[in-house]
Amino acid sequence: MKSIFLLMLLFLSAATSAEEVKIPWKGDYPHNSNKHWSKDNPYDSGFSKNFKNGTPEEFDEVQKDGELNAFIYSPKDVRGPTPFVILLHGCDGLGTLSKEWAAHVANVLNPQGVGILVLDSLTTRYVDRTCGPADLHWGRRRADDAYSALDYLIEKKLAKANEVYLMGYSNGGTTTLVSMTTQESDHPHHFVAAFAVAPGCSPSLQHSAIYTGPIVVFMGDHDDANNPKWCEELTRTKRSVPVQMIGYQGANHGFPVNAPAHDFMGWHLSYNPAAEKDMMQTIISAIRTKHFAKGIEFR
Template structure:
C-alpha cells in the first residue's frame, strides 16, 4: 500500500450529551439501546463494565498537500478489531487516495482511549450506535477548526464502522447541530432490526461483496430496495467477500473468509470520489 500520506495525530473531545441519548448503563437485558449513551464509557463488556462520563478520542488527520482553506473531508471508521496494524495500513491508503484528489481524511479511533480491544461479536449494534457520536464529535472538530465546510463532511466506515455510518444517517441523530453530507458504508451489518425501519436523512452508498460471510448481503439488498426519501444505493461486487477493500493475504478471521479484490477496491474509491465531486447519488442495487 502507498504510504505517501502523513497524519497529524490529535485528541478530540467526545460529545454525547444529546436528547437521543440516555444515562442508562449497558446491561445484558438491554445490550443495544445502551448504545445511545450520554457516557463516554457505558459499562459494556468490552469496557470491562467501566462507566465514564467524559473522554477524548484519538484521530489522525490527513490533509491534502498545499491545501489552502477548507476542503471536503471524509471521517474514516475502522471495523470491530479497532486500529490494528492492517487497519492502519488500509486507512492510510484511503487517506492517500483521497488526498490525491484534494479531499481530506480524518481516521477516527473509537477504541484506544476506551481501552477496548475489539467489539467483534454480539455487541455490534451497541457499538454501531456508540460510535455514531464518535463520528459526530469528529465532524464538529473539523468544522470548528475550519478544516472543512459544514456541508462537505462525509462518513465512511468498514464493517462495524460501516454499520456506524448507517446509524449516523438516521433521523435519531437529528439533534446534532451539523450532519454528514452522505455516508459510504463498506460491508456493514444491515440487520433488519437496525436498518429496515430506519428513516435516513441523507444519501448512502453501501459497498459489499456477494460472497460476504460476515455480514449478510441479502439484508443490505433489502435495505436498498426499501422506498425512502433519501437515496440509498447498494453496489454489489461479484465474487468479492468481506475483506475486499483491504490489501492483505487471504485469511480467516472470526470464521469469516477475507481476501482482497483490487478491482472492487479501486472501483469503490473511484465511486466515492465521484460522489463527493458531483454530489450525485443514485438509488437501488447495482451489480459490478
C-alpha cells in the same frame, strides 16, 4: 516479501503526513440516555450519554467524559476549509491493517483535494475489539464518535460544513448507517452523504430507519460476516433520500483491505483489487458530482 516491503514503505510515507489529534467526545444529546449496559438491555444502551457505558468490552467501567484519538491527512498545497471524509475502522480497532487501509484511502482522496480524518473509537476506551453480538451495540455507540469528529473539523475550520462525508468499514459501516438516521438529527452539524463498506444491515437496526442524506453501500456478494441480503432489503425500502447498494461479485468481507487472504472469527477475508478500485472511483465521482443514485447494482 518484496510486495509487503513496498506496501509498508507506502504506508510509512503516507503516515508521516498525518497529524495526530485528540477529539473531545460529545454525547449529551436528547436521543441518548444515562442507562448503562446490561444483559437485559444490550443494544438500546448504545444510545448513551456516557463515553464508557459499562459494556463487557469496557470491563464494566462507566465514564462520563472522554476523548478520541484521530489522525488527519490533509491535501497538500490546499488552504482553508476543504471537503473531508471521516473514516471509521472495523470491530477490531485501528490496528496495522486498518492503518494501512486508512493511509491508502488518504493516498487516493488527498490528490482530489479531499481531507481524511481517521477516527479511533477503541484505544482511549481501552477496548480491544467489539466483534460478534456486541457489533450492534457499538454501531450505535460510535455514531456520537463520528459526530464529535465532525464538530471538531468544523470548529477548527479544517472542513467545509456542508462537505463532510462519513465512510466506515464493517462495524464502522454499521456505525455509518446509524449516524445517518433521523435519530441522530439532534446534532448541530450533519454529514452530507455517507459510504458504508461491508456494513451490518441488521433488520432490527436498519430497515425501518429514516435517513437524513444519501448513502452508498458497498458489499461483496460472498460476505459471510455481514449478510448481503439484508443490505439488499435495506436498499429496496422506499426512502426520501437516495440509498444505493453496489455489490461486487465474488468478493467477500475483506475486499477493500490489501492483505493476504485469511480467516477472522470464522469469516473469510481476501482482497479484491478490482472491487476496491471501483469503490474508490465511485466515491470520488460522488464527491465531485454530488450525484447519488438509488437501487441495487452488481458489478
